[in-house]
Amino acid sequence: MTTVAVKPATMAQALTRALRDAMAADPGVHVLGEDVGTLGGVFRVTDGLAAEFGEDRCTDTPLAEAGILGTAVGMAMYGLRPVVEMQFDAFAYPAFEQVVSHVTKMRNRTRGKMPLPLTIRIPYGGGIGGVEHHSDSSEAYYMATPGLHVVTPATVADAYGLLRASIASDDPVVFLEPKRLYWSKDTWNPEEPAPVEPVGRAVVRRSGRSATLITYGPSLAVCMEAAEAARAEGWDLEVVDLRSLVPFDDETVCASVRRTGRAVVVHESGSFGGPGGEIAARVTERCFHHLEAPVLRVAGFDIPYPPPMLERHHLPGVDRILDAVGRLQWEAES
């Protein structure tokens, strides 16, 4: 068996590669957004695309998110496959009306005649010391809007595979990029990218028997760390990476919970009205007789995102996850 020497790549590089390959494969793929051209994006994800494909394919737009997404809708109506970059989670809100009123509804209101195959890339979440308005977890807004796929990678390989799949999808996709993972490295071979599978499947990142941590995006690494630390407590935790919040993979999640009998949902988004409530409800409805304890949530607090010097108190960490695991009614077992 030969092993290929693979240099570590960052998630940002994998995303760049995905955009590049998608643009090379399909002349209809156009990238547009603020600073995506000459600068290569504030996170450098679009680095080199304007030089390679020209400014008509990778376009610096005026600074107006509703206009960026609104014009992308028109481009998709004409048969192009736009990939829009919103510079930060909290700067995407001006485009929300276009998302809710048109992006998500166009296929439905035209009975399938006018699908909108466009991808909205949004850097999201905290942990990078960003000042106000740079660290929101906005996934719950998008999840609550029918007609969208909501996808978020947690690994370098998934960043490539899921972005390619999102761009290839004939449905609009909100592609949430965990900011704090942009510079995370992994051995990933850009010459042999992982096969691109359709969005909508979760994956078990770590097998275990005691309880399931259900998570996604920026919280996966924290959960993996927590699972390692839990061994000292005698817990063997399973970790499920959702990868896609919409469509939601009930099958993989529930199969795991039925095996372990206990579950904790972990995310940065606030708990009230956040994704964890929906996930806990779905798991409870489907796995009630397999559950040894209520499904718990470890989430950000229900507060506006904190200033950078306080954000570590807000973000779910290993200790908070282990505390939750400890509250999963283990007494009954002994």
Next chain:
Amino acid sequence: MTVMEQRGAYRPTPPPAWQPRTDPAPLLPDAEPHRVLGTKAADRADTELLRTLYARLVRGRRYNAQATALTKQGRLAVYPSSTGQEACEIAAALVLEERDWLFPSYRDTLAVVSRGVDPVEALTLLRGDWHTGYDPYEHRVAPLSTPLATQLPHAVGLAHAARLKGDDVVALAMVGDGGTSEGDFHEALNFAAVWQAPVVFLVQNNGFAISVPLDKQTAAPSLAHKAVGYGMPGRLVDGNDAAAVHEVLSDAVRRARAGGGPTLVEAVTYRVDAHTNADDATRYRGDAEVETWRRHDPVELLERELTERGLLDEEAIRAAREDAETMAADLRARMNRDPELDPLDLFDHVYAEPTPQLREQRDQLRAELAAEAETGAATAAPEGGHR
């Protein structure tokens, strides 16, 4: 060199000379709305075009009356009438080539119909059996947009995409005076001008955004003046003068097609009817004002011009009215038939493939429908061919 010496050597760099980026003068609208009918310009007008416009206006007026009547018979949930604005609606459709695109707002079903869309399909939204009743690609008409001005950036994006593909396509986007206050109006005009997209923006200034008059909407000298700030020409036209609207829009379309970029056209008109059949216009405006505008009626203006020039006789007027009656009778007959409804359609076309969750919900509704049918409760519900 010491710090002080450096300071002594310092000479402030003068700022670069300021240059105006665009000469605003050619972008400014005329002082008065452009008119053709009743002026010398009418001498040069294409008489065939005038006759066509007249027949279309008569038909358009009848369409508005018929659609309004259908609300009273419960066949339409609501109808935002364009009575009094027919010249704009008709001209917007007529100035476009088949390959061009129209982006209507919710008040523009007449423009949609004038572009060739079946009236029953154009009115589906307002009947309420689906949202968009027509295939947008068949006549290149975007879905009627209810959220104000949100369709304008679509027109810009589509026109830009066509240009990138090397296609000779112009997009004409329609919006009202109220819509010009929306952020999407600003963003669309800005993008269009920066990209020099082949788009024509037609603002029908009909005096009111539901109840709010224009002076509470904007302090701009005119809506057409807004164009100047974006670096595109603004044109002001009498929106009840069909020949003038046709001329100004044709010029704008020609300019866009030739690579000259976007134009903002303000057509000054009046919403003779209330906002919709559900609105009471007497709460915010007086009859005298409406009467003034009725005396400047687009159908009568053109009829008078054509009659005085001997281009229209009694026979031609009767023919136009008969044609309009035929259209109305057909629309009435077809709208009086109950639409076919299938509740399970609700789950189609949310996504290319329904998610597992939507399949579950579809099964749930199917079971509810079956139970309803079994208990006989379905007899009270509208007919539908359940799958």
